[in-house]
Amino acid sequence: MRSNPERRTALVDAAIEVLAAEGARGLTFRAVDTAAAVPNGTASNYFANRDDLLTQAGLRIHDRLGPNPADLDQPPSAEFLTALLQLLRHRLTADRTGYLALLELRLEATRRPALQQALTERVRANLEENRALHEAHGLPGDPLVLYCAVGGLMLEQLTLPGVLPEGALEDVVQALVHPGT
Template structure:
């Protein structure tokens, strides 16, 4: 069978759907084939092992959650302030919320990583590379906050998204207001070394 990028995307998107709907136990080559509507054996032709399939899913999750360059372009000439940081943060929350299946699949893989060294390795490498890119982007854009603050935002935003996509402790609370509170709390306060932000 000739391999092509379109078929690979179809299969990985189907795998993401399987993860979101059925969890790791449901993730088989056969289930991916069925969800993609392709002949049995197609997924195993593209991904010879479950480990290879998971690696491809991690890669595809990254592609689907990547920022839209057009959205970022509209902010390029703005003064780098906490308000701009909040806009970038709201964009992250919007992407994670809009791509519900992708985000649920990512959370599923993160939980499975606690039990599987192979998944922990693949996912950990991807997450740490993404974090380093976030820190570099923030620095290069002149936005407030360093690596420590960016890590805090990851912890906070991932908790918020988990709350919004699963069972919320306060479903009526405004997501935008929560993001504003994160920005004020983290960038409006003191840094880890005690210096007051301006």
Template sequence: MVTNPQRRTALVDAAIDVLARDGARGLTFRAVDVEAGVPKGTASNYFANRDDLLNQAAARIHVRAAIDVAEGTESDPAALLTQFMRLLLHRISDDRSGWLALLELRLEATRRPQLRQKLTTTLRDNLDANIQGRGEGGLPGDDLTTVLLYYAMTGLILEHLTLPDVLRDTDLDRLVADFVHRSLPRD
């Protein structure tokens, strides 16, 4: 396999765009080459097979959406947690193709056991990292709070990116703040 990290990343990003636009069935090496604007055959030099490309796309989506703790500016722990949830919503909204590609990968994983295993591991690791990060970061709540927020945000993002008119009269930042407030255990 060819090892030019920047080109590999560009190809994986192109694969994410193809997944979001054309679905898993439209993801071919040729489609990735065209999307990335590289010569025909380039993607096949970087990925062992289509499954390898799918797995790398799944991992890359989470890198693109990651929030760095240094982005938090609030001093109050509950306000900081709310800020992180809002940052996540906006980061994913700004990278709509990444989230739509993840939905395509989830659907494809129902038909491909190897992808299902890889995606399950990636998403489980992401949830575990969120649980650990909340605890280490001194954010309020407990592990259940993190799980509740994780799935509330997942549902909100799904609705917002696929059928945005359902929530057209909803202040999403306010809704996120309500998620946080209502999920925190009462003293």
């Protein structure tokens, strides 16, 4: 296997583009080579097989969608939490391709145990990190409920825009962070 990290990242990013545009069935080494604008056969030099490529794409998506550590360095408050959730929405909206590819990978993971295990470990670790951050900062609301609510809202917003009214995220976050206000 080749070890050029920049080329590997470019190929994985191209795989994410293919997943978002064509779905998991459209993800082939040749499609990745074309999307990355590299010679045919390049992707097969970097990934042992299609499962390896799918797993690497799943892990890379979380890196792309994850927060910038500087965004987390603010005093704890309900406003901080609201700003973080709005930042998450912005990141997911800005990298719509990454989010749609992640949805494709989650569906594909139901048929591929190794991919399911890799994604489960990564998402579980992210959720635990979010919970720890939430508790360490003494933020309001339940982090699991917020995770589920924001995930559902983003699914609607990015796959069926127009279903939810404008400001739905803010309204839901307000209700969860400041119940009864």
